[in-house]
Amino acid sequence: MELLVLSKEDLLKISDAETLVDSVKIAFSSFSSGKMKQPERHVDFVKGNWWGTMIGFNDQMFGIKIVNVINENRLKGLPAVNGVAILFSADTGEPQCLTEGSTLTALRTASASVLSTWLALRKKSIGTLGIVGAGDEAFYHAKLAQEFFSIEKIMITARKSHIDLAMKLGLLAVDKVKLLNSADVIFSTTSSQDPVILGKMLKDNFHVSSIGAHTPSSRELDDDVILKARTIMVDSKEAVFRESGDLIIPQNEGLLNDKNVVEIGDIINNGYTIDTPSIFKTVGIASQDVFTLSSVCKKAKEEGVGKLIKL
Incomplete structure (x- = not known):
């Protein structure tokens, strides 16, 4: 063979x-x-x-x-x-x-963020895209987004290394406050244990794809992001509510009681319309x-x- x-x-x-x-x-x-x-x-x-x-x-x-x-x-x-x-x-x-x-892993994860964005926006254009993080996932998220969408501006921020990545891909290196205040779509690609996406700093309408926070105690999204979101997309309800503090902690605090949490596959299969502001939380599935x-x-x-x- x-x-x-x-x-x-x-x-x-x-x-x-x-x-x-x-x-x-x-x-x-x-x-x-x-x-x-x-x-x-x-x-x-x-x-x-x-x-x-x-x-x-x-x-x-x-x-x-x-x-x-x-x-x-x-x-x-x-x-x-x-x-x-x-x-x-x-x-x-x-x-x-x-x-x-x-x-x-990096390619399929970035593709999922791009897909969630297209489902939320239902168009192939973005005003300002913000990327938080500067590792491999940030690189592939920027690369695939540039290929798939027409984007007016891409901002990037991180604790370090984002300036080099910005120069490599033609992005705009900014501080986190500017990115959160300006971005229409945000890809959060960090290994942070504490929230890096702060809801009070976001625009009234947004889409956030969060690919980090893979343990029950870690978070990329704070409570305000959860409270502002009208739709929360996930790759697998079972996996996300078992593995990620981004939804486990808000659920335990009673913040998800009136939230529409839906698998992205059900959105595709049933043609659901996504109400924004929206979140896509992914831990990755086989x-x-x-x-x-x-x-x-x-x-x-x-x-x-x-x-x-x-x-």
């Missing part, structure tokens, strides 16, 4: 915003309709660092991703997020495609990885990208 292996460079060579956004759209739709099965994400902590194993499958394919977050790697000049993802045939059980997992991997592997085979290895 032959296994197609895709490096980070291969992934970036064949990935485009339209294809990636379409892939996560199908992924969310399939998850919420029950067509894609995925066991609960298995999480371990090794030397205090987060390791996750994510599995998703349907009648055609079976995918698994193993990923970790080692924040201390930044001090060593190494990537903080590492992993691999592999796709199998559900019919024969043969492994079909293997790819570097951290870039796959369905995103499987459909994105399937899509990029198919494209790689068509374009002759990657390396075939005989097993």
Whole structure:
């Protein structure tokens, strides 16, 4: 049998915003309709660092991703997020495609933020986009947003490194107050344990996609953001209310009693209209990885990208 292996460079060579956004759209739709099965994400902590194993499958394919977050790697000049993802045939059980997992994660996560924004705005133009954070996720969020939308201005802020990223991508480096006061859409891509998006500083109408805060005690969004939002989109209700303090804490405080919390897959499947201001809270689900991997592997085979290895 032959296994197609895709490096980070291969992934970036064949990935485009339209294809990636379409892939996560199908992924969310399939998850919420029950067509894609995925066991609960298995999480371990090794030397205090987060390791996750994510599995998703349907009648055609079976995918698994193993990923970790080692924040201390930044001090060593190494990537903080590492992993691999592999796709199998559900019919024969043969492994079909293997790819570097951290870039796959970043691409599918950024695609989800872009998709949530399109669903909230229902147009492919943004006035001012604000990005909070300056890591890999911030980079790919800016890159895919620039490809997918027509954007008048992109602002970025972070504790450090955002000036370099701004110069690299042609963004405007600003302080957090200016960004929160000015942005129509905000992508929050931090590893912060405490809120970085403050509702009192936001415009009356906004859309915020929050991809950080993956533990029950951590938050990117403060109470005021939750109170202002009319619609709260999530990738998986079960996963978000199990894993993220951004919704767990407000729920425990009784702030979600009259809020419309809906899975993004249900919005797609039922054609719901989103009332803004809106939030998209994502912790990432296996369905995103499987459909994105399937899509990029198919494209790689068509374009002759990657390396075939005989097993």
